[in-house]
Amino acid sequence: MxxxxxxxxxxxxxxxxxxxxxxxxxxxxxxxxxxxxxxxxxxxxxxxxxxxxxxxxxxxxxxxxxxxxxxxxxxxxxxxxxxxxxxxxxxxxxxxxxxxxxxxxxxxxxHPVVQPDVERAASIVSELNRLLAPDGWMLKEHKQISGRPVYAPSRISDAAGLALTFAHDAAVRIDAEYISQQVTRMEGAVDSDPELAIGTAKEFVESICKTILDERQEAYTKKDDVPSLVRKTTKVLQLTPDDVAETARAADTVKRMLMNLATLVQGLAELRNAYGTGHGRSKAQVKRRLTPRHARLAVGSAATLGVFLYETHEMRERPSAPSQRPGE
Structure with a gap:
């Protein structure tokens, strides 16, 4: 029985x-x-x-x-x-x-044979990774079948992995499937496709900033890059020296640290583009391809920055819900 x-x-x-x-x-x-x-x-x-x-x-x-x-x-x-x-x-x-x-x-x-819906599989992986993270495990992409990810168990053993644990928690609270998918994609691609991980890290920071700006009814444009979006986000969250009491002298340091993370993520994304992400790489470009260590730097920075901004957003009083997205 x-x-x-x-x-x-x-x-x-x-x-x-x-x-x-x-x-x-x-x-x-x-x-x-x-x-x-x-x-x-x-x-x-x-x-x-x-x-x-x-x-x-x-x-x-x-x-x-x-x-x-x-x-x-x-x-x-x-x-x-x-x-x-x-x-x-x-x-x-x-x-x-x-x-x-x-x-x-x-x-x-x-597995793609069992769960053919790629987005559904990514959503399940995102939630499972959130639950597994405290015990040091995660599921990450280790290969593809017909363009679909195949996940395998992996230990979380580095700073980027720890930062991603908190990013999963934030993604669940944001309740936006595309952000959960970005976190899962970063996890799975760090070792298998560093350039994808770096590009997704940039997209993750952009998504976090735009989500905060939308909910706080602050405008942004399609031309805003990561540093610009982070500047607007830190301003609306009152993290800049001009928007806080003069007695909070650490504000300038906080702002500088956040902008350094944003610049690092943007810089790695630009470096990835400079090396080329596909079509007709030269032999020299192939040798200069970014590695998992570059990806871990980008992913760890993006996850740390994004989680800090969103948790600050959660702690600060918000305006009433907007009738439409300011960025549109």
Whole structure:
């Protein structure tokens, strides 16, 4: 007989686990509500067969010998198991097994064969990464199939990864899918496509600034680059020396630090363009291609800058909602 949802979390953790029971519970709650169906476009048997040998796992129904037959009986013939049955089934070790089992399951959930909608997959990855980050894990793009990202587990071990953790939190609060996608794209591309990561870092800062300016009914134009948008944003947030009390002498330092981050992100994006991002690279240009270390610098700076600005925006009193976007 399968254990209940709550009982599964009373089992001792496998010694190889870093993903806590708290995180696992949060992940399962998300998949039961916003992330379902976990099997995507496949049947449940077909999905689980990508991860487990269902002919070797036993049945919990005395009428059958294998887990495969068990699942067919209770999920296809009778449908008398709930959609989240696999999370509470000890045979699949999602609640109390090694991290690699849970991470493999989550990676398969967003595989292009299972989840063909690229935007939906990116949204799921964004939320899963937010939940996994406190335990040092994330899903990141490591290759593509037919132009679609394939995600794999990766440890968060650098400053850029830590900054992205907070960027995911901010993206959730902003509740804009395109910003969540930008964060996920930055994560996945740092190692596999540094130039994409750098370009997306620039877009992320632009999106954060424009979101703040829109909500505060401040105008901007299509010609505004990253430094210009950051200047307008810091001004409307009263982070510049002219807009705060003279006693706040640190304001000038804060402004200078933020502008340095903005200039760094803009500069790396311009450097990427100077090296060329495609068509007809020369041999010399290929040798000068930007590397993951450049991408980590851009992504870490962009995430740090964007999160600081948005959190400041959240803390400051806002005007009433605008009737239309000032930037349009």
């Amino acid at each position: 399968r254990q209940s949802y709550d009982d599964m979390f009373d089992e001792p953790l496998d010694r190889s686990q870093r993903i806590s029971q708290v995180t696992r519970r949060d992940i399962f709650d998300y998949l039961r509500t916003g992330g379902a169906p976990w099997w995507g476009r496949m049947s449940e048997v077909a999905f689980l067969s990508r991860l487990y040998d269902l002919d070797q796992l036993p049945s919990t129904d005395s009428r059958y010998r294998t887990a495969g037959r068990d699942i067919i009986q209770h999920r296809e013939n009778n449908y008398d198991w709930d959609d989240d049955w696999v999370f509470t089934d000890s045979r699949f070790k999602l609640a109390s097994g090694p991290d690699e089992i849970l991470l493999g399951f989550l990676s398969q959930m967003v």
